[in-house]
Amino acid sequence: MISNAASSFSSAVGFEFAHEPARAKSVSGVKIQAFCEDQHTAAVVDKASQDRCLAKTDVTVRMGGVQAALAFYKKASTPSLIIIESMLEPVAMLADLDRLAEVCDTETKVIVIGHDDDVLLFRELLRRGVSDYVVAPVQVMQILESISAVCIDPETRSKGRVIAFIGGKGGSGSSTVCHNTAFAIASAFKSDVVIADFDLPFGTASLDFNMEPLQGIADALASPERLDQVLLNRLLSPCSDHLALFAAPGALDRTFDLQPASCDTVLLAMRDNLSWVAADVPHLWTAWAKEVVLGADHVVITAAPDLANLRNTKNLIHQLKASGKDRALLLVLNQVGMPKRPEVSVKDFGRAVELEPSIVIDFDAQLFGTAAINAQMIEETSDRSKAADAFRSLANLLTGRSTHRSERRSTLAPVLARFRLTRKRA
Numbered sequence: 277m278i279s280n281a282a283s284s285f286s287s288a289v290g291f292e293f294a295h296e297p298a299r300a301k302s303v304s305g306v307k308i309q310a311f312c313e314d315q316h317t318a319a320v321v322d323k324a325s326q327d328r329c330l331a332k333t334d335v336t337v338r339m340g341g342v343q344a345a346l347a348f349y350k351k352a353s354t355p356s357l358i359i360i361e362s363m364l365e366p367v368a369m370l371a372d373l374d375r376l377a378e379v380c381d382t383e384t385k386v387i388v389i390g391h392d393d394d395v396l397l398f399r400e401l402l403r404r405g406v407s408d409y410v411v412a413p414v415q416v417m418q419i420l421e422s423i424s425a426v427c428i429d430p431e432t433r434s435k436g437r438v439i440a441f442i443g444g445k446g447g448s449g450s451s452t453v454c455h456n457t458a459f460a461i462a463s464a465f466k467s468d469v470v471i472a473d474f475d476l477p478f479g480t481a482s483l484d485f486n487m488e489p490l491q492g493i494a495d496a497l498a499s500p501e502r503l504d505q506v507l508l509n510r511l512l513s514p515c516s517d518h519l520a521l522f523a524a525p526g527a528l529d530r531t532f533d534l535q536p537a538s539c540d541t542v543l544l545a546m547r548d549n550l551s552w553v554a555a556d557v558p559h560l561w562t563a564w565a566k567e568v569v570l571g572a573d574h575v576v577i578t579a580a581p582d583l584a585n586l587r588n589t590k591n592l593i594h595q596l597k598a599s600g601k602d603r604a605l606l607l608v609l610n611q612v613g614m615p616k617r618p619e620v621s622v623k624d625f626g627r628a629v630e631l632e633p634s635i636v637i638d639f640d641a642q643l644f645g646t647a648a649i650n651a652q653m654i655e656e657t658s659d660r661s662k663a664a665d666a667f668r669s670l671a672n673l674l675t676g677r678s679t680h681r682s683e684r685r686s687t688l689a690p691v692l693a694r695f696r697l698t699r700k701r702a
């Protein structure tokens with residue numbers, strides 16, 4: 277009996293447990309049916325199904341465990357993934373799963389939720405080709421990680437990382453920090469980076485890099501489902517070695533009401549093709565802005581040392597921590613030491629928001645003004661300035677590297693190479 281079931285499950289799902297502590301990633305186009313025995317497990321799986329990672333899946337949660345699944349699949353074909361909970365002890369659980377294996381399609385993957393933290397049981401499930409075993413009581417993040425580990429082929433898993441840059445207040449220098457840090461990642465590490473300027477009407481990325489304002493990101497967001505590698509190549513404006521711009525129109529002839537799902541799709545397409553995406557998010561808290569910030573792998577908050585920045589930064593940090601997603605969160609305190617301006621001290625700011633600033637950048641009207649007016653990055657204006665060092669440090673913190681290393685070529689490497697050196701710098 278066991279061996280029959282083993283061959284059925286094995287051919288159905290392959291032989292690997294999702295051992296690696298995978299991060300939850302977006303999964304799409306997958307039908308998932310869960311059969312739980314415990315109300316708490318059902319509630320957690322249901323909550324996981326509402327997470328943005330599973331926004332493009334079809335998840336149903338039923339009670340009744342293996343018996344309910346057996347009855348259900350007598351009349352229906354099995355979906356891409358079954359999540360099955362069993363509260364039985366190992367021998368009875370395995371016998372039940374054997375019966376389930378007999379009705380499973382060969383393509384169906386199975387995640388088992390059990391209540392026994394037993395390594396022999398793990399091995400038996402592995403032998404039967406179950407994709408993952410999660411021990412109850414389960415948590416939302418565990419379920420999401422297990423589903424993404426099981427459903428996303430490691431070869432096709434999205435590879436890039438999204439860094440969202442947002443300001444504590446309008447004008448605190450978030451875009452400046454975003455552009456300079458992206459430039460530092462591209463120049464120091466030879467990693468392909470795209471700056472996605474989400475400030476469609478007022479974005480300054482094209483000004484900062486001396487490019488014509490383009491429809492790039494507006495076109496992508498208007499029909500995100502069309503955004504494949506070819507279209508991405510067309511819409512990006514390369515602006516230096518390894519750095520390209522997803523430029524904002526910077527025009528007011530129409531309004532831009534972005535949809536969270538469109539932003540998500542566009543970011544996913546970019547992540548699939550690039551090592552790094554620097555999302556320049558305007559100082560807003562709309563549904564889409566929140567989605568972009570909370571969904572990012574890293575968030576950089578740039579704040580100036582005043583009370584409004586302090587309050588907003590504290591709130592942003594609270595939102596980010598409450599979202600439960602595991603991500604790097606860095607605070608940049610910018611425009612520090614403006615002459616004659618009373619300020620909150622760096623120490624007090626860090627203490628109040630319960631996050632020590634990773635980077636502190638002095639107010640330097642001469643340097644930043646010169647760079648802006650010449651459409652240059654700070655490193656190009658003054659390579660040895662403290663500010664240029666700060667941006668390199670931030671790039672190091674974000675990439676987790678400190679030495680010059682080249683990274684695997686992204687699929688957009690040819691387009692970036694083609695436009696290399698085309699940018700005329702002042």
Ligand SMILES: Nc1ncnc2c1ncn2[C@@H]1O[C@H](COP(=O)(O)OP(=O)(O)OP(=O)(O)O)[C@@H](O)[C@H]1O
Binds near residue numbers: 443452641648
């Ligand atoms: N450390 C600094 N010293 C002096 N000027 C700075 C500094 N950092 C940024 N600036 C200047 O502050 C201005 C606002 O910067 P920036 O546009 O980056 O802010 P922002 O937070 O993105 O604003 P917005 O809310 O409009 O998106 C720019 O003119 C920029 O050159």
Ligand SMILES: [Mg+2]
Binds near residue numbers: 451
């Ligand atoms: Mg800005």
